[in-house]
Structures are given as C-alpha cells and as structure tokens.
Amino acid sequence: MYMPGRKLEELSFYRKLSIYGQKLGVDVFIFTPDDVDDNRSRIYALSYNQAKRSWTRKWVGFPPIVYDRCRYHGADNFRKITRFRQKYTKLRYLSRPLANKWTIHRLLSENESIAPHLPSTVHYRNRKQLEQFLKKHPIVYMKPKSGTGGRGIVRLQRLRGGRGYLMQGRDAERRILPAVKVTAAHIPVRLAGWGLQSKYIVQQGIPLELKDGRVHDFRMLVQKDGQGKWQVTGCAGRIGPPFSVTSNLHGGGTAISMETLLKNRFGTEEKVTSIKEAAYTLGLHVAQHLEAKFGTFCEAGIDLAVDPSGHVWLLEVNPKPSRDVFRLTGDLQTYRNAIRRPIEFALHLLQKKAAPNTDTHLLDRVPPSQQSESHRDRSV
Numbered sequence: 155m156y157m158p159g160r161k162l163e164e165l166s167f168y169r170k171l172s173i174y175g176q177k178l179g180v181d182v183f184i185f186t187p188d189d190v191d192d193n194r195s196r197i198y199a200l201s202y203n204q205a206k207r208s209w210t211r212k213w214v215g216f217p218p219i220v221y222d223r224c225r226y227h228g229a230d231n232f233r234k235i236t237r238f239r240q241k242y243t244k245l246r247y248l249s250r251p252l253a254n255k256w257t258i259h260r261l262l263s264e265n266e267s268i269a270p271h272l273p274s275t276v277h278y279r280n281r282k283q284l285e286q287f288l289k290k291h292p293i294v295y296m297k298p299k300s301g302t303g304g305r306g307i308v309r310l311q312r313l314r315g316g317r318g319y320l321m322q323g324r325d326a327e328r329r330i331l332p333a334v335k336v337t338a339a340h341i342p343v344r345l346a347g348w349g350l351q352s353k354y355i356v357q358q359g360i361p362l363e364l365k366d367g368r369v370h371d372f373r374m375l376v377q378k379d380g381q382g383k384w385q386v387t388g389c390a391g392r393i394g395p396p397f398s399v400t401s402n403l404h405g406g407g408t409a410i411s412m413e414t415l416l417k418n419r420f421g422t423e424e425k426v427t428s429i430k431e432a433a434y435t436l437g438l439h440v441a442q443h444l445e446a447k448f449g450t451f452c453e454a455g456i457d458l459a460v461d462p463s464g465h466v467w468l469l470e471v472n473p474k475p476s477r478d479v480f481r482l483t484g485d486l487q488t489y490r491n492a493i494r495r496p497i498e499f500a501l502h503l504l505q506k507k508a509a510p511n512t513d514t515h516l517l518d519r520v521p522p523s524q525q526s527e528s529h530r531d532r533s534v
C-alpha cells in the first residue's frame with residue numbers, strides 16, 4: 155500500500171527480496187492495488203535493478219504468485235486491498251489474512267498440544283465478568299482483538315491488601331498512558347469510548363518484568379521452506395522501553411538474542427535448551443494447526459512469553475510479520491534466511507505447478523493467459 159507521499163512501508167525489504175529473487179531465478183515485482191490496470195489486466199510495477207541500484211517501473215502481466223504485504227493502515231487502504239483480493243481470487247497468494255486474536259485463540263484452543271500454552275482469555279462482556287476475571291489472575295491484559303503494534307493495550311495489576319489495581323498501557327495511537335490506581339468497577343469507566351464490548355479480549359497476564367522493571371517477550375518467525383515444510387527460521391527477544399507494558403519494536407522496544415535473554419533469566423544451559431525446544435515445538439504446531447484451518451500460507455510471526463517457571467505461552471500470531479528483529483540482534487544469517495524463504499517457497503509452488511499430475515488445482519487458480527508466461531518467467 156502507498157503511504158502518504160506515495161512511500162512504501164517496506165521498500166528496503168523489497169529490495170533485498172528482489173536481490174534474492176534474482177539469485178534464485180525469480181523475478182520480483184512490487185505493486186500496490188493502485189498500480190493495477192484492471193481493464194487491460196496489467197500492472198505498472200516496480201522492479202529493482204541491482205546493477206544500477208535503482209527502482210524502475212514497467213508494465214507486467216499478473217504474476218502467478220502474490221506475496222501480500224499489506225498491513226492495516228486505515229479503512230481506505232483496507233478497502234483497496236480487500237477489493238483487490240476479492241477481484242483476483244484466482245491468483246495464488248503466499249500470505250493470507252488469518253483472523254482476529256479472539257478467533258485465533260478459539261481455534262488454537264481446539265488443539266491439545268497448543269491449549270496448555272494459551273493464556274486464559276475471554277471476550278469482554280461487562281464489568282461483572284471483568285471483576286471475576288481480575289479475581290482469578292493477578293495480572294490481566296486487555297487488548298483490541300484486531301489491534302497491532304501494541305496499540306490500545308492495557309495492563310491491570312492487582313495491588314496488595316485489596317487496594318485496587320494499577321492500570322497502565324497505551325492508547326489507540328500507541329502513546330504511553332501514565333500508571334493510575336483504579337478500582338475494578340472504575341476500569342470500564344476509565345476506558346469508556348474504547349469499545350470494550352465490541353472490540354476487546356481480556357487475557358491472563360504473564361509476569362514478564364525483568365529486574366529493571368521493563369517487560370519482555372519473544373518473536374518467533376515460522377516459515378515454509380523450499381520443500382514446502384514448516385521451519386522455525388529464528389526467535390529473538392524484545393525488551394520494551396521503560397514504563398511500557400508492551401515490548402513491540404515499533405513501540406520503542408529493543409531486540410536482544412533469545413539465548414542471552416534466557417541465560418540471564420534461567421542460568422543453566424539445560425533449562426535454556428528445554429525452553430527453546432518447547433517454544434520451537436509450539437511454533438510449529440501453531441503454524442500447522444492454522445494451516446489446516448485457513449489453507450496454505452508462507453509464514454507467521456509468533457509472539458511468545460516465558461514465565462518465571464520457564465513455561466512458554468503464546469501471546470499472538472501475526473500473518474504479515476516483519477523480520478527486522480533478526481537484523482537488530484545482528485543475527486544476519488537468520489535475517490537472510492527470513493528474506494529468502496518466501497522466495498524459495500514460491501519457487502517450490504511453481505515447480506509443483508510445472509510438474510505434471512501434481513497438485514493440479516494450483517493451475518486452476520491462475521488465469522489461462524498467465525499460465526505459460528508464469529512457467530517462463532517465474533514471476534513473483
């Protein structure tokens with residue numbers, strides 16, 4: 155999607171994607187719904203010229219595979235991408251919108267191996283229900299079910315001696331709200347206008363404060379590889395800024411290697427290894443379960459928390475994850491893998507398509523006019 159000033163949010167990622175594409179024999183074109191000429195079935199796309207280190211525009215046909223990177227940037231943009239996806243259902247998409255946090259929670263609860271890793275969660279109904287929930291859990295998070303980037307998230311911490319709750323968080327514009335003491339009955343009043351009943355989930359909070367009071371969690375990237383198999387590409391820690399109850403990088407969080415963070419907290423190598431194994435297994439199960447529900451997609455960014463006993467919890471699944479966390483921790487091998495894998499997976503899909511008698515339904519999804527060209531150009 156074009157941002158104000160016709161800027162593209164992830165241009166440097168697209169450049170790297172194009173370079174890996176060239177190495178692997180895949181043409182990568184960048185376009186937004188605004189660049190599509192519906193009448194003549196063509197796209198005025200950006201193409202990266204590595205020799206000249208510059209972007210140029212050219213008219214291209216519809217690619218056989220689309221890697222949809224559109225994230226939510228207001229209702230107008232959302233309408234545009236929805237319209238595109240509804241119009242061009244026959245294109246093959248690498249990524250797909252999953253569902254809101256509440257639906258994902260319910261779907262994942264069905265899976266026996268995932269359920270023990272899900273914090274207790276309810277959809278907000280009313281004050282009474284919230285009060286009951288607060289009695290059960292010393293920390294509670296309230297989150298918009300369709301929010302991103304740590305926006306509109308509130309943490310409630312029970313104070314000792316029945317003195318109410320400490321409420322802090324971020325508003326819808328992601329501004330840090332100063333901590334205030336509240337009573338349970340007062341919480342919905344303080345949050346009037348936030349649309350609690352229609353938009354919010356209420357979740358058991360996992361204690362994630364480090365010694366200096368900052369919160370932390372982990373971002374795992376799970377991707378399909380060149381053989382079409384799920385792999386954990388990597389996992390890294392994120393530490394929120396002071397006074398923040400969220401750790402998102404866009405909200406001022408810093409990235410740190412998972413090993414460093416776990417070693418500092420748990421000391422022994424053995425414990426760190428067993429936590430990592432549990433986290434990796436969970437990540438793969440989550441991807442497989444969601445794929446069974448929604449159909450094939452190429453990657454998911456999974457937010458994980460590890461509580462003081464070492465138990466791994468799943469906080470959120472992101473269908474269009476950034477991979478910056480690995481660049482920021484300096485884990486460049488993982489960062490490169492993270493960029494290359496969607497191309498390798500695309501290639502895998504195209505090769506499957508080219509092979510006779512395998513998965514012919516893929517061919518059906520591409521308009522006939524595109525089929526021969528797609529074999530020749532392997533455009534992404």
Ligand SMILES: Nc1ncnc2c1ncn2[C@@H]1O[C@H](COP(=O)(O)OP(=O)(O)O)[C@@H](O)[C@H]1O
Pocket residue numbers: 273295297301302303304305307357358359360361362369370371399400401402457459469470
């Ligand atoms: N149940 C929870 N317990 C502890 N921290 C949480 C919990 N839920 C969210 N957080 C914190 O808030 C951040 C944002 O929450 P998340 O559910 O990932 O929503 P968003 O879509 O806004 O990223 C998390 O990365 C984590 O730092």
Ligand SMILES: [Mg+2]
Pocket residue numbers: 303304402457470
């Ligand atoms: Mg998140």
